[in-house]
Amino acid sequence: MLIEKSILEAKRQLGTRIFQIRLLSPKIAKLAKPGQFCNIKVSESDFPLLRRPFSISNVEGDSIYFLFDIHGEGTKILSEKALGDELDILGPLGNGFSYEGNYSTALIVAGGLGSAPFPFLTSKLDKKEIASFVGARNSSLILTEDLQNVQVATDDGSLEFKGTVVELLTSYIEKNNLNSFRIFSCGPNPMLKALQQICVERNYDCQISIECAMACGFGICQGCPVETTDGEGYKLVCKDGPVFEAKEIKL
Amino acid sequence: MSNIDLSVNIGSLKLKNPVLLASGTVGYGNEISQLTDISKLGGIVTKSLSLKPRKGNPPQRIVETPSGMLNAIGLANVGVEVFIKEKIPFLKELNTTLICNIAASSIEEYVECVKILTSEETIQAFEINVSCPNVREGGLIFGNDLSSVGRITEQVRAATNKPIIIKLSPNVPKIADFAEIVKKEGGDAVSAINTLVGASFDIYTKRPKIKNITGGLSGPAIKPVAIAKVLEIKRNVDIPIIGIGGIMNWKDAAEFMIVGASAIQVGTANFINPNIGNEIVDGLAEFCEQQKIAKLSEMIGSYQI
Numbered sequence: 001m002l003i004e005k006s007i008l009e010a011k012r013q014l015g016t017r018i019f020q021i022r023l024l025s026p027k028i029a030k031l032a033k034p035g036q037f038c039n040i041k042v043s044e045s046d047f048p049l050l051r052r053p054f055s056i057s058n059v060e061g062d063s064i065y066f067l068f069d070i071h072g073e074g075t076k077i078l079s080e081k082a083l084g085d086e087l088d089i090l091g092p093l094g095n096g097f098s099y100e101g102n103y104s105t106a107l108i109v110a111g112g113l114g115s116a117p118f119p120f121l122t123s124k125l126d127k128k129e130i131a132s133f134v135g136a137r138n139s140s141l142i143l144t145e146d147l148q149n150v151q152v153a154t155d156d157g158s159l160e161f162k163g164t165v166v167e168l169l170t171s172y173i174e175k176n177n178l179n180s181f182r183i184f185s186c187g188p189n190p191m192l193k194a195l196q197q198i199c200v201e202r203n204y205d206c207q208i209s210i211e212c213a214m215a216c217g218f219g220i221c222q223g224c225p226v227e228t229t230d231g232e233g234y235k236l237v238c239k240d241g242p243v244f245e246a247k248e249i250k251l
Numbered sequence: 252m253s254n255i256d257l258s259v260n261i262g263s264l265k266l267k268n269p270v271l272l273a274s275g276t277v278g279y280g281n282e283i284s285q286l287t288d289i290s291k292l293g294g295i296v297t298k299s300l301s302l303k304p305r306k307g308n309p310p311q312r313i314v315e316t317p318s319g320m321l322n323a324i325g326l327a328n329v330g331v332e333v334f335i336k337e338k339i340p341f342l343k344e345l346n347t348t349l350i351c352n353i354a355a356s357s358i359e360e361y362v363e364c365v366k367i368l369t370s371e372e373t374i375q376a377f378e379i380n381v382s383c384p385n386v387r388e389g390g391l392i393f394g395n396d397l398s399s400v401g402r403i404t405e406q407v408r409a410a411t412n413k414p415i416i417i418k419l420s421p422n423v424p425k426i427a428d429f430a431e432i433v434k435k436e437g438g439d440a441v442s443a444i445n446t447l448v449g450a451s452f453d454i455y456t457k458r459p460k461i462k463n464i465t466g467g468l469s470g471p472a473i474k475p476v477a478i479a480k481v482l483e484i485k486r487n488v489d490i491p492i493i494g495i496g497g498i499m500n501w502k503d504a505a506e507f508m509i510v511g512a513s514a515i516q517v518g519t520a521n522f523i524n525p526n527i528g529n530e531i532v533d534g535l536a537e538f539c540e541q542q543k544i545a546k547l548s549e550m551i552g553s554y555q556i
Contacts, residue, residue, distance in 0.1 A: 001285060003526070041523065046471050046499060050315050051523060090286075090525075215313055215320060216522040218286075220278040222298075222324045223313035233306035234327070239282070 001093055001218060004028050008085045009063060015140055017070040018113070019079050026062035028091045034099065034121035035184075035209055035243045038064070038091030039217035042077045050215050051090060052078070053238075055186070058119040058146060067116040067143065093217045094242050097121055097184050097207055099128075104180040108132040109169050109195060111187025112141050117209060119146035121184060131172060135165025135191065166194045173204075181205070189251055196246045206246035212237040226250070255539045256546040257532065259293070259513050261491045262439035264376050264414040266293040266348055266514055269547065270504065270532050273495055273518035274299055274352035274378060274418075275324065279338040280345055286525035291532060293514060294348030297334075299380050300368075301353075302360050304330035314451055314460040319470030319497070320519060321449050323463030326354050331367050343373045350416065354380040358403055362410050369411040376413055379403060382420030382445035394420035394445070400429055404436035416493060418442040419480075421473075426480045427487035440491040442516065443484060444477045470519040471497040478510055485511025485552055499527070501534025511552040 006025035014020055028038065039051035052074040058065040070076050081087070099106065099121060106128045108118050115134055122130060123146075132147040139159035144150045152160040153168040161168050165187075173181070183206035185195055192208050199206035214224040217238045225234035226241065227250040235241065235249065257268035274296040277283050289295060307327025314321050329338065342349050351374045355361040361379060368374055381403055382394035393399040400417065407415055417433045419426055421444035430441045446467025451460045459465075477496025484492050494512025497519070498504055504515045520527045539547055 003286065003524075046318055048315060049318060049320060049470055049519075049523065213311055213313055215322075215519075216525075218525075219282040220276060220525075221313065221322070221522050222275075222278075222307060222327050223322060225307060225310050225312060225327070227309070 001091060002027055003088060003090050005086050006064075006089045008081050008083055008087060011081070011083065014067075014143065014145075015069075018067070018141075018143070019069070020057070020065060020067050021078070021081070022063050022065050023087060023089065024062055025064045025089055028089060029059045029062050029064050032056050032059050032064065032092040032120075033096035034124055035096030035117050036092040036094050037217070037242060038066070038089050039093060040066075040078070040090075041088040042074050048074045048077070051217060053093075053214055053217055055116040055209070055242075056092060056120055057116045058123065065119070067113060069113055090217060094238055095240070097209070097243050099124060099182070099184070101182065102180070103128070103182045103205065105129040105131060105178055107169060107173070107181050107183045108147065109165055109183055109185040109187070110134045110143075111165055111191040112136045113143065114185070114187030114191070114209075115143040115147065117186055118184070122146060122148055133165050133169045133172070135168065135187070164191065164194065166191060166198065169195070170198060183207070185209070193251045196251060199246045207243050208246050209243045210237055210241060210249070210251070214238050255536050255544070256548070257536060257539075259548050259551070261376070261416065261493065261513055262414050264348070264439070268293045268532050268535070269508065269512075269514035270528050270535070271296055271350065271493065271514055271516045272521055272528050273516035274380065276518040276521040279334070279342065281341055283521065283525050284345065287529055290346040292347055292528045294350055294375070295345075296350040296352050296378050296516065298328050299326050299352045299354035300328050300331055300334055300364060301326060301355055302331055302364050304328065304333065309462050311461050312463075313466070316449065316451055316468065317472060319468050319472030321451055321461055321466035321468055322446070323461050323466035325463070331364055335368070335371065339371060339373055348375050349373050350376045350378050352378045352380055352418070358399075358406055361403055362406050365407050365410045369413055374413065376416060376439075377407070377411065378416040378418050378442055379407055380418050380445070382418055382422075395423055397428060397432055401432040401436050404433050404438045408437035414439040416440040416442050418445055420445050421476055421480050422448050427483050430484040430488040430490055430492075434488055434490045438490070440493060440513070441484065442493040442495055444473070444480050444496050447473055447476060469497065471499055473497045474503060478506060481507060481512050482510040482554070498531070501531045501538060504531050504535060505538060505550065508547075508550045509552075509554050511554070513548070513551050
């Protein structure tokens, strides 16, 4: 991990409140692994005070992509940055997905902005079959760019399957009689909880990326605990995660 | 800037410069050392240690507030035994002054921790946390009670020859009284201030934003309170003070020294810029050069009122 002053190279609005940005950040780009994140200082002043964590969405050469929606002052300021502006970025942070191993199909399960880390992961899965499942409340919140073999679920049925992305996934596994697969997932907690329950019951190989409010992003503030299932206490989302085995933590 | 003497003394403890990293914002040094050169700092203060490991409070533990943050970590720590076995070997190699922060739920536990740790050569001083706002037993119950602070100081004093620094709570009517009793019972210095008790609620769910309901407020929001408390101690008690509270840059550090701090601790700022300690050392050196100050220690308590 290191701090790099990074130039905003490109910005695209993907929805009413959803943005994708590309930053020139050669040192972090070189070290980054899928599932890791960066902690970004969105202003030079003390407001907002803390950095904001964002999943690394993709890496292309010396550039890093991030995907975010406006949900507070920090993300609002980030969305208003102009091309050429410099941002202070700390990263790459945390442990990413572990995607090596003996399985034939990678099943990607994303809810809403939980799609963010998967373009990068997809780019590394060239030796695997990929099926991606993307869900959201409605079609305007579905993000599928740079994903492969995508099926969509919406709560209101405004696009493709009406229902949850976890239902869509389980019916796919059953229909295709899959037995050698690994699930990679990121999304809101209720979705991850539903997925976790099924994966534990059926002993599916599943890794989930979770979110938590945090200050430092690298283990010194102890602000982002997640309870482990082994009764040993807490792990830190920033340093021990943000990717965990589904059976390892309590959501 | 090489000819400026940045060293300061906290009683018998000599520091190469006054910049320390505060307890709870530097862990046990291993993570932050990847992002900054700890050997250039005056020293670091470890995360609070208790006799047995503590897993800490359930989430959510932190929330950002205007110019600050609330935390209720709950003294999550590895405990004295694991600290000695797993953390000391790394800290030994850091070439910086190591101050060990102790938190406990009883006077006996403070004494026991210090007795065990005092034989560790790497530890040069103890900072006794009598003012954590986030644990039910101990913490503020001690920190808000003069006679408890007196008894803890007295008994810890009897357990070690190393310098003892008592970390004071700002959540009291008169902080100078606490500094006075620390001095009377043989404490070498006080740290001021620990966090202020605060709370923040979500207006839609009507629930507290952190699970512990209240937390400790830190960051630039508390700096004027801390400056006032340091000045109050300086004007009333002759004891070295380590100034803490919302220090974000070298100017803040200089302000604390001018009102009476012999050294300072950087806390919340480490979360945002892990290299800030070194930037403050450089900034203070440049300031001295520009102001024709040969010894940084001349600045301590140099306020004009």
